[in-house]
Amino acid sequence: MRIRRLLLAAGILVGGCAVGPDYKRPATTPPSEFRGAEGAASQSLGDLPWWQLFKDPALQGLIRTALTNNYDLRAAAARVEQARSVLAENRSLFFPQVTYQAGAGAGRNVAAGSPSPTGGPPGHAFDFAGNVSWEIDLWGRIRRLNESARARFFATEEARRDVTVSLVAGVAEAYFQLLALDDELAIAQETTNNFSQSLKVFSERLQGGVASKLETAAAQAELSSAAATIPELRRQIIVQEDQISILLGHNPETIVRTQASLQDASLPDVPPGLPSALLERRPDIRQAEELMRAANAQIGAAKANFYPQLNLTGLLGQVSPEVSALTSGGANAWEVAAGLTGPIFQGGLRKAQLRQARAAWEEARWQYLSILLRAFGEVSNALAAREQLALEVAEQSRAVAAYEEATQVASQRYRGGQASYYELLQEQRLLFPARNALTQTRLNQLLATVQLYKSLGGGWSETALPKQP
Numbered sequence: 001m002r003i004r005r006l007l008l009a010a011g012i013l014v015g016g017c018a019v020g021p022d023y024k025r026p027a028t029t030p031p032s033e034f035r036g037a038e039g040a041a042s043q044s045l046g047d048l049p050w051w052q053l054f055k056d057p058a059l060q061g062l063i064r065t066a067l068t069n070n071y072d073l074r075a076a077a078a079r080v081e082q083a084r085s086v087l088a089e090n091r092s093l094f095f096p097q098v099t100y101q102a103g104a105g106a107g108r109n110v111a112a113g114s115p116s117p118t119g120g121p122p123g124h125a126f127d128f129a130g131n132v133s134w135e136i137d138l139w140g141r142i143r144r145l146n147e148s149a150r151a152r153f154f155a156t157e158e159a160r161r162d163v164t165v166s167l168v169a170g171v172a173e174a175y176f177q178l179l180a181l182d183d184e185l186a187i188a189q190e191t192t193n194n195f196s197q198s199l200k201v202f203s204e205r206l207q208g209g210v211a212s213k214l215e216t217a218a219a220q221a222e223l224s225s226a227a228a229t230i231p232e233l234r235r236q237i238i239v240q241e242d243q244i245s246i247l248l249g250h251n252p253e254t255i256v257r258t259q260a261s262l263q264d265a266s267l268p269d270v271p272p273g274l275p276s277a278l279l280e281r282r283p284d285i286r287q288a289e290e291l292m293r294a295a296n297a298q299i300g301a302a303k304a305n306f307y308p309q310l311n312l313t314g315l316l317g318q319v320s321p322e323v324s325a326l327t328s329g330g331a332n333a334w335e336v337a338a339g340l341t342g343p344i345f346q347g348g349l350r351k352a353q354l355r356q357a358r359a360a361w362e363e364a365r366w367q368y369l370s371i372l373l374r375a376f377g378e379v380s381n382a383l384a385a386r387e388q389l390a391l392e393v394a395e396q397s398r399a400v401a402a403y404e405e406a407t408q409v410a411s412q413r414y415r416g417g418q419a420s421y422y423e424l425l426q427e428q429r430l431l432f433p434a435r436n437a438l439t440q441t442r443l444n445q446l447l448a449t450v451q452l453y454k455s456l457g458g459g460w461s462e463t464a465l466p467k468q469p
Contacts, residue, residue: 018140019307020300023293026365028372030275035380037272044273045449046281046456050168053267053453058258059175062248066171069249073167076160083153090149093142096134101317103127129317129333136312141304144297151294158287161460165283168459171247172450178240178255179262180443184436185233186261188226191432194407195223198424201415222425226432262442267449272383272456278375282457288371292364295357302357305350308342375455382452389445396438403431 045053051060067073104126137143199219206216242252279285315335343350407427413419453459 018143019303023296034272045270046458050459063171065248076163080156083156087149087153090146096132099131127319132314134312136310139304139307144300148294148297151290155287155290158283162283164460169450169454174244176446181237183262183439187435188229191226288368292368295361295364299357302354308340311339313337378455385448392441396441400434400438403434407431
């Protein structure tokens with residue numbers, strides 16, 4: 001009956017108040033729309049799953065492999081499991097702790113396990129008992145610790161999602177850079193062929209006495225300069241393929257491409273959406289908020305340490321000097337007790353712990369606001385880059401088209417004897433860097449869209465994954 005009353009009283013006390021502040025998200029002032037956006041829109045590029053943004057089958061396969069094998073992502077998943085176990089450890093404090101003990105011994109002049117002149121004659125002792133201890137969470141200390149552990153668990157989950165976002169963006173960026181190197185290699189090879197044809201024409205005219213040695217030497221110099229870029233581009237392609245292989249968790253290997261040119265790659269033009277949505281979508285912001293929630297709960301746990309702790313203990317077992325007597329009713333032993341402990345003087349320990357908890361909360365709050373502000377800046381920068389690079393691509397395309405036409409006209413004029421070799425070489429010399437510049441600008445345009453997607457927190461959705469073809 002007594003035990004039942006104690007348990008009933010304990011159940012009532014467990015529902016007591018939890019000291020310390022309840023978590024509230026700090027007030028923020030996000031802009032009404034992103035700088036560089038053409039107006040606020042609820043639809044956002046960050047809402048698209050990665051397989052709808054990147055439609056190249058080869059790129060989809062690379063991302064799928066990276067999400068399965070990447071070592072950094074696996075390490076992040078292991079950290080999530082660690083945090084899950086810590087949360088389970090803290091949850092166990094809500095329940096009674098049941099243990100057992102058993103012992104057997106013999107001695108003389110021993111009392112309570114220590115030498116004693118009044119301990120008595122030689123004898124034996126046998127005991128077996130179960131123990132129960134239960135801390136009643138009067139002031140919410142255990143609840144605050146559990147709240148903090150739960151928030152840290154969610155923070156590690158958000159950190160894993162942040163690694164996922166970075167991985168998806170990293171694979172896409174590396175793949176587009178690889179396509180750009182392929183294009184630059186093709187341009188270099190085509191330019192080399194053009195200079196080779198020019199050299200052939202000059203050599204034939206030199207043999208015919210029409211051209212001079214100066215024309216042939218100049219053409220040879222341009223040919224060698226263009227050809228010299230080919231080995232370096234091939235080296236960069238190998239380095240880029242190795243980088244992608246590492247992201248995939250593979251040894252260095254050749255990366256299969258399904259698109260023949262960077263010009264074939266395109267990404268949808270979707271508005272960024274509302275700035276306030278970043279608070280719910282972007283993993284690093286969500287992680288920072290969970291860490292802030294955990295720090296807030298630690299303030300409550302530090303405050304609860306100022307109050308007394310109530311512990312209920314119980315023992316039920318058998319104690320006897322003879323093994324045969326353990327089964328008799330006279331060997332029964334039991335005890336039910338309640339203990340109250342609390343601080344009186346600890347030299348300012350509890351106050352220092354509370355100040356530390358409050359300072360940790362302030363640190364987490366400022367980090368949260370800093371990450372949020374940086375996120376708005378990253379989105380704005382990516383929007384500006386995407387807009388301006390689109391204009392640059394248009395101008396570069398017109399420049400390349402003009403250089404190609406000029407080169408063609410100069411070649412016809414030279415063959416007809418209406419222009420000098422300098423005119424032809426000059427146009428060919430200008431066309432090569434212009435085509436490379438166009439390729440680089442197209443690459444930067446794609447990278448800006450990927451960066452916008454990443455800064456908006458897109459790419460971590462794990463629902464409705466497409467089946468691998």
